[in-house]
Amino acid sequence: AQSVTQLDSQVPVFEEAPVELRCNYSSSVSVYLFWYVQYPNQGLQLLLKYLSGSTLVKGINGFEAEFNKSQTSFHLRKPSVHISDTAEYFCAVAFGGKLIFGQGTELSVKP
Amino acid sequence: EAGVTQFPSHSVIEKGQTVTLRCDPISGHDNLYWYRRVMGKEIKFLLHFVKESKQDESGMPNNRFLAERTGGTYSTLKVQPAELEDSGVYFCASSQGASGRGPLAYNEQFFGPGTRLTVL
Numbered sequence: 001a002q003s004v005t006q007l008d009s010q011v012p013v014f015e016e017a018p019v020e021l022r023c024n025y026s027s028s029v030s031v032y033l034f035w036y037v038q039y040p041n042q043g044l045q046l047l048l049k050y051l052s053g054s055t056l057v058k059g060i061n062g063f064e065a066e067f068n069k070s071q072t073s074f075h076l077r078k079p080s081v082h083i084s085d086t087a088e089y090f091c092a093v094a095f096g097g098k099l100i101f102g103q104g105t106e107l108s109v110k111p
Numbered sequence: 112e113a114g115v116t117q118f119p120s121h122s123v124i125e126k127g128q129t130v131t132l133r134c135d136p137i138s139g140h141d142n143l144y145w146y147r148r149v150m151g152k153e154i155k156f157l158l159h160f161v162k163e164s165k166q167d168e169s170g171m172p173n174n175r176f177l178a179e180r181t182g183g184t185y186s187t188l189k190v191q192p193a194e195l196e197d198s199g200v201y202f203c204a205s206s207q208g209a210s211g212r213g214p215l216a217y218n219e220q221f222f223g224p225g226t227r228l229t230v231l
Binding site: 004036041042043044045046049090092096097098099100101102103104 | 114115142144146152153154155156159166167170202204218219220221222223224225
């Protein structure tokens with residue numbers, strides 16, 4: 001069965017500090033992996049995706065993620081966060097056309 | 112190009128009442144999905160339409176939930192009668208083309224802002 005675990009429910013960080021949001025998945029087949037972001041009072045927006053090819057994936061707003069098959073991980077990173085990055089972040093795996101999400105990580109960036 | 116829209120943005124009803132949520136997908140998108148996030152939990156898949164047909168309704172919690180997609184355009188999700196545990200945020204998403212049936216089938220899904228349902 002496919003599942004996604006986000007290891008941190010909340011991550012507080014100071015502005016301009018680096019951040020890593022952790023995601024582990026389990027799947028019986030090859031995977032497509034995604035990170036979505038939800039800003040306050042908005043819908044889910046795709047940050048980046050891994051379908052195949054390079055294991056380092058770059059997304060919008062300076063975020064990147066690395067697919068690690070041996071560790072079954074897809075951690076999201078940003079070298080220097082801004083106040084505007086405050087949002088909830090969701091890791092997901094696609095299976096049979098539908099998305100299976102993790103529990104979400106609230107990133108709170110403080111000045 | 113307009114994105115996925117959902118109506119209403121918020122709904123507060125009492126236990127036992129009926130509520131209908133609406134989703135308008137991006138024009139031309141054949142695939143329409145409903146997801147739900149109960150407070151504190153993960154976003155869970157409810158069902159998937161391809162045009163007007165239900166492709167996968169494995170996530171529908173029980174027969175109090177009825178989804179329709181008239182003419183392959185907008186979709187409604189009716190909850191009747193609503194229970195306390197139905198409270199949460201209901202998301203709709205749409206994607207282009209035929210997403211296929213195999214495990215690796217996928218087309219990028221675009222999400223709406225969600226409807227926050229509160230059942231008192």
